[in-house]
Amino acid sequence: MREIVILSGKGGTGKTTIVASLASLAKSKVMVDSDVDAADLYLLLHPVTEDSHQFWGGKTAVIAKDRCTQCGRCREVCRFDAISERFRVNPVSCEGCAFCYYICPTDAVTMTTALSGHWFTAETGYGPLVYARLGVAEENSGKLVALVREQAGLIAKERGFDYIIGDGPPGIGCPVISSLTGADLAVIVTEPTLSGIHDLERVIEVCQHFTIPVIVCINKYDLNETNCRQIEDYCRRQGIEIASRIPFDNVVIEALAKGLPVVEYSQGRVSYEIKRLWQEIVKNLS
């Protein structure tokens, strides 16, 4: 069993569009949406059945008014500026360290666990999909990402699948790191914009930091050919393969409007390049 994660650094370069097509091309696999902030893959894979599970995240302090003497010790030790002058805890700022809980001389603080989101195991026409929805303004996205990956791993093991294919979040921080540690291959989808290049370089550094092998796919490559060459030069210097170059084409948007992976909607250049990407992924993992 091999695990592939699709990343991009910059958002909106086409990760989910490409992952949905890989779901159509790969036969023996489980799909996992590791973007728990904004999970979109299910919109293209159309779950038929779905089991919902609760995700209990980190803890938050709560101060009981009747026990609080307003001595101010909690406010002194809190480094997250989470306790107001009127001794109320702001749950958005509280990181659940429990320093206030330990320091309070009148035991007025309790630590409560909050329901921070849900995760789902779904059956789709393309096989199983694991995804999640983090409650808005919640923390612990990294933990939830680790959880959905773990569940996908269990399904793959149980059913003897060859691949786990993950749709990663944008950025380079906590949820991204959680989505890629221990994966066998990272596929970075970039676009030839200055932002795309800047973010590509940072996400490649993250992969290198965690020693994950990388290949690159340039989406909308004909948007700016000068920038495209810059990406190619950069990848060559880094010894990174460019596995495919997908042209800018309205069929991608048309397929999205129809709710279909683009490889099932059109047989043109875009689909050809995505198929090539899948072949390169398989080659890199064998």
Added chain:
Amino acid sequence: MIVSIASGKGGTGKTLVATSLARSLGDKQSLQFADCDVEEPNAHLLLQPTFSQRKVVFILIPRVDEAKCTGCGKCAEVCAYKAIAVVRGKVLVFPELCHGCGACSYFCPEQAISEVGKEIGVVESGNSGKIGFIQGKLNVGELAAPRVIVEVKKHLNQGGLVIIDAPPGTSCPVVEAVKDADFCLLVTEPTSFGLNDLALAVEMTRKLDVPTGVVINRNGIGDHRVEEYCLKEGIPILLRIPLDIEIARLYSRGVTLVDGMPQWKEAFRGLFSKIERIVN
């Protein structure tokens, strides 16, 4: 007044809108631009600032003096993040799990734990023309993006006009970039992905109690469901930017929309007047 530009979904055009808004207002009034997308800060590519200051962001992590440590395990007991463990009388610290709360150091009965700074990012500030420019940058391999955003926000002038370019998503880094704003502009695109993530972002701004309006980018790309959603939810659509490959090409070269197509300046000034009317 602080205006945060957020989106839910990545790549909908936050930075395009934020930089064009700043450029449209910057020659008429003083303002600060804060790039709070510290994982992938991009606004500098369009606004080309000159940086004059650089401040490293640290979090405090524990350092154990083995000569004083008795291996009692109190530090591990109070650590909520499992960032410190005691194995066979020896203390192990896992800096990547540490949130820097300081509890271990405070509660150590032997005063064996001091705190040392660990670099997690940097805040750079300077100017882009008349615009005060600040950006945060998270170091590669680090997790704590919100901590860098907090440091960026310390550079903001009280009472002045501030435009914040927020990160994508709806969790802690975005919350940090939006929670103190007077207005949150949500940039979306009229596709099923755009709609799905816009609804999540709206839920977030409501939870934070920040007034919201929408910019529809790449208008014409999809269907009318985003418009219908906004109408139903009573969220004003403040600007529509059409799907235009020339706009995409300008962005690809790092040129703001209003510098590449100056006729857009009036539209962005109009956008700002609408925001002012809603806030006041």
